[in-house]
Amino acid sequence: MTNASRLLLAACTAAGLFFAGGCRYLKQDMANQPKNLPLSPSDFFEDARSERPQVENTVARGSLADDALFVPKDSNAFPLPVNRELLERGQDRFKIFCTPCHGLQGDGNGMVAMRGMKHPPSFHQDRLRQALNGYFYDNITNGFGAMFGYSAQIPPRDRWAIIAYVRALQLSRNAKVADLPAELREKLNRAGSSGANEAGTAKDPAGGHH
Amino acid sequence: MAQIFHRSTNFISRFSVFSFIFMMGFAVLAVLAAARSPYLTRQNITRQQPIQFSHKHHVGDDGIDCRYCHTSVETSAFAGIPPTKTCMNCHSVLFSNAGYLEPIRESYRTDKSIEWVKIHRLADFVYFNHSIHVNKGVGCSTCHGRVDEMPLVFQANTLLMQWCVECHRNPAPNLRPMDKVYAMDWTPTPDQEELGKKFMKERNIRTTAELTSCSTCHR
Numbered sequence: 001m002t003n004a005s006r007l008l009l010a011a012c013t014a015a016g017l018f019f020a021g022g023c024r025y026l027k028q029d030m031a032n033q034p035k036n037l038p039l040s041p042s043d044f045f046e047d048a049r050s051e052r053p054q055v056e057n058t059v060a061r062g063s064l065a066d067d068a069l070f071v072p073k074d075s076n077a078f079p080l081p082v083n084r085e086l087l088e089r090g091q092d093r094f095k096i097f098c099t100p101c102h103g104l105q106g107d108g109n110g111m112v113a114m115r116g117m118k119h120p121p122s123f124h125q126d127r128l129r130q131a132l133n134g135y136f137y138d139n140i141t142n143g144f145g146a147m148f149g150y151s152a153q154i155p156p157r158d159r160w161a162i163i164a165y166v167r168a169l170q171l172s173r174n175a176k177v178a179d180l181p182a183e184l185r186e187k188l189n190r191a192g193s194s195g196a197n198e199a200g201t202a203k204d205p206a207g208g209h210h
Numbered sequence: 211m212a213q214i215f216h217r218s219t220n221f222i223s224r225f226s227v228f229s230f231i232f233m234m235g236f237a238v239l240a241v242l243a244a245a246r247s248p249y250l251t252r253q254n255i256t257r258q259q260p261i262q263f264s265h266k267h268h269v270g271d272d273g274i275d276c277r278y279c280h281t282s283v284e285t286s287a288f289a290g291i292p293p294t295k296t297c298m299n300c301h302s303v304l305f306s307n308a309g310y311l312e313p314i315r316e317s318y319r320t321d322k323s324i325e326w327v328k329i330h331r332l333a334d335f336v337y338f339n340h341s342i343h344v345n346k347g348v349g350c351s352t353c354h355g356r357v358d359e360m361p362l363v364f365q366a367n368t369l370l371m372q373w374c375v376e377c378h379r380n381p382a383p384n385l386r387p388m389d390k391v392y393a394m395d396w397t398p399t400p401d402q403e404e405l406g407k408k409f410m411k412e413r414n415i416r417t418t419a420e421l422t423s424c425s426t427c428h429r
Contacts (some may be wrong), residue, residue: 034345038288041325049323096275100300111272116304148299153281 069156075134080160090165097150106169118146129170131156136163214402222254250340251370256362257327261313263362268359269394286341291326294318330354337429344392346413347385349378351394366388378421382406385413 036042041139042050071077080086095104106123113119121128140159143149154162177185248254251414268274278284282290294317307312317324332338344350351357355366367373377384383398385406390396399405420426 030335033334035334037334039291047322094279097341100272100274100278112300112304116274117300118303146303148295152293153278155243206266 015120021084048052066156069126069160071134071137072140073134074132076132078133078160078164080157080164082164086161087163087168090161090163090168093154093162094165098162106166120147123166123170124173129174133163221288241409246368246370251368252329252331252365254364254366256360256364257329259327259362260324262310264359264360265363266359266361276357283340283344285341287337287341290341294324299368329365330369332369333429345393346381346415347388347409348381349384349386349391349393349396351396352377352384356394374427375422378426381421382410383414385409385415 034049038051040050041048044050045052069079071079094102099105099110100107100117101120102123103113105107107181108120108122110117123129137149137159140154140162141149141151141156150159177188180188244250246318257424269276270416279292279296280289282288294314298313298318301311301314308316313324316322343353353367354363383402383406386393386396387405415421
């Protein structure tokens with residue numbers, strides 16, 4: 001080997017090593033981009049959170065619209081129109097967030113309560129039937145007794161949907177036939193009398209009470 | 211003068227030229243198989259978490275809805291990992307002295323995040339959105355499997371693009387009635403074919419061409 005070719009070989013090896021060293025940076029690994037995904041760790045911030053805590057007293061864009069929903073504890077106002085849609089939303093949210101402790105019927109026998117959590121009071125007791133709407137709103141938002149606040153999990157509108165549904169649950173055990181619209185009352189009467197007739201023919205003395 | 215090559219060299223040289231084609235084929239197959247193996251897709255592999263959280267217990271035994279903890283699944287791309295406070299909703303009372311829950315209490319006391327290990331990892335160039343899927347009626351267990359039966363969560367599917375596209379080509383078999391989206395035990399009923407078509411129309415689900423276009427998932 002001549003001196004020139006030896007020199008060339010050495011230069012090529014050196015260049016090869018030099019460029020190979022850059023591969024790590026040259027390779028655009030698109031599957032692992034240097035960006036923050038939700039809750040991904042960060043080595044930039046001291047607490048390793050890429051998701052930054054909000055500055056105190058921050059008002060999120062659009063959340064001023066919720067102002068009307070903040071009903072004080074001692075008020076019985078209900079800031080939303082109550083309709084079937086709100087009640088159904090309330091039922092849905094109640095099942096997600098409340099039933100673990102309060103139970104499907106709201107009498108405090110949820111699965112988590114059965115497993116040792118403090119039994120919450122029944123929604124059907126007199127004290128809570130008389131309680132103001134604002135009282136419920138405050139308890140969902142800030143918690144009460146062993147129950148932590150749910151402001152982080154349930155947005156204000158949904159809290160009111162839940163309150164509407166709790167009111168419906170309370171009503172369900174105290175509704176009077178006289179409260180029904182005439183049409184429904186008649187239907188109920190008809191069903192009642194036909195039920196009684198059927199029971200009569202079946203000779204079932206308990207049948208008439210339905 | 212002696213022969214340089216032994217007689218067997220004739221056979222070896224022919225055989226190696228012939229087998230080279232097969233070897234290349236096997237090499238390609240090996241690469242393809244490796245990419246689909248649990249080693250690379252992480253399918254069916256459980257990982258050690260900082261706390262032995264059991265979805266089987268919380269979902270299967272206690273019947274807690276997915277959305278109690280994963281609150282943003284209906285409204286955002288990210289389903290949400292609950293803050294430590296959500297754990298404390300119950301565990302401030304339940305098992306409040308248990309040693310294995312100490313990392314939760316410590317996190318709550320010190321305001322330091324619990325570093326859960328991510329199980330379902332997509333490549334950073336995939337823009338998956340939870341809310342669009344659940345709001346159009348694709349249920350949790352369709353992708354995540356029976357989480358209510360997993361003491362430690364593992365990835366039930368490959369999460370390969372091939373697997374995503376299978377459903378994007380024809381979503382109908384995976385569309386559920388809206389009240390069954392969060393049900394872990396949903397299985398298609400015999401009339402799923404009809405229902406699927408109906409849901410496609412009702413929920414304005416896009417055409418196959420739109421659902422399989424690159425920019426639907428990659429941006």
